[in-house]
Amino acid sequence: MKKFKRTFYMLSFLIAGCLAACVTINIYFPAEKVESVAADIVNDIIGLPDDSENHESSSSVIGVMVADLFFSKAYAAEETKVSSPAIRTLKQRIKDRRASLKPFYAQGVLNELGNGYLDIKEPNNLSLKDKKDLKVLVDAENKDRKALYEAVAAELNIDKSQIGKVAEIFAERWSKAK
Numbered sequence: 001m002k003k004f005k006r007t008f009y010m011l012s013f014l015i016a017g018c019l020a021a022c023v024t025i026n027i028y029f030p031a032e033k034v035e036s037v038a039a040d041i042v043n044d045i046i047g048l049p050d051d052s053e054n055h056e057s058s059s060s061v062i063g064v065m066v067a068d069l070f071f072s073k074a075y076a077a078e079e080t081k082v083s084s085p086a087i088r089t090l091k092q093r094i095k096d097r098r099a100s101l102k103p104f105y106a107q108g109v110l111n112e113l114g115n116g117y118l119d120i121k122e123p124n125n126l127s128l129k130d131k132k133d134l135k136v137l138v139d140a141e142n143k144d145r146k147a148l149y150e151a152v153a154a155e156l157n158i159d160k161s162q163i164g165k166v167a168e169i170f171a172e173r174w175s176k177a178k
Contacts, residue, residue: 029162034169037082037152042173045095082155090148097141104134112175116149116167117142145170 042048101118104110109126111119118138123131149166153159158166 029158029165030156031165031169033156034152034158034166037156038166038170038173040081041087041091041148041152042170042177045091045098046177048177082152084151084155086151087148087155090144090151093144094141094148097137097144100133100137101141104137109134110138112171114168114171114175115164116169116171116174117145 101110107125109121109123111121113119118141120134120138123134126134145167149163149170150160153163153166
């Protein structure tokens with residue numbers, strides 16, 4: 001009987017320990033906010049109008065009136081707009097660099113990766129100087145994009161472990177913006 005009790009207690013302790021170890025931490029990821037911020041930032045960099053204006057113009061008048069009754073546009077805009085000195089600086093640097101990257105996009109030697117960064121395809125038809133210039137541009141672009149994703153994550157209070165998801169959402173926007 002004594003052996004049974006000891007085994008029972010040990011088994012109970014083991015089960016309790018396993019249950020305690022199975023606790024998971026759920027990290028909230030605000031995908032919709034990031035999508036909205038990515039759209040705003042990328043559209044601003046490449047010079048496209050804001051997406052929210054396009055959605056509203058395609059909505060019915062009644063739908064817009066009903067939405068205005070229940071949702072504050074100012075509150076919605078405040079929720080999805082992020083700005084900081086770092087973000088503004090990074091946006092401007094990326095925007096300024098875009099003109100230098102355009103010829104390489106046109107030649108088909110740049111590839112927008114699904115992870116939010118640029119990659120150089122086989123630049124066989126480029127001169128050595130152009131290859132070097134392209135590498136410098138792509139390295140600077142990817143460095144600024146990484147810093148931009150980190151800054152956006154910080155502004156939206158997203159855990160650093162989720163920056164890859166932020167970059168993937170931006171990747172969708174970059175690939176459309178080529």
